Amino acid sequence: MSTPTIKEMTDLCHAIAKSKGFWDKERNTGEALMLVVTELAEAMEAHRKQDPENFKEELADTFIRLFDLCGGMGIDIEAEILKKCEKNKLRPYKHGKSC
Secondary structure, three states: OOOOOHHHHHHHHHHHHHHHOOOOOOOOOOHHHHHHHHHHHHHHHHHHOOOHHHHHHHHHHHHHHHHHHHHHHOOOOHHHHHHHHHHHHHOOOHHOOOO
């Protein structure tokens, strides 16, 4: 079995969310983005408590929420990531910042 692509993960995460009713009506994009932030906050709390298993789970939740949102909005996030990486290759060291 091969490792799924980002596109396949996006499709999977979105399909699961749809099957659980999260897309029965149009999603509020701002709310969906704040749910991503919430997952990162939960990861920070797990890190603070030195709970590596929960930390990894919360990071996974972050990606799941992002992939679901991208799937629902029809964003090919795999292509966008590759495009942004190419752009970042052209940026100066530390993007010109001192820290």
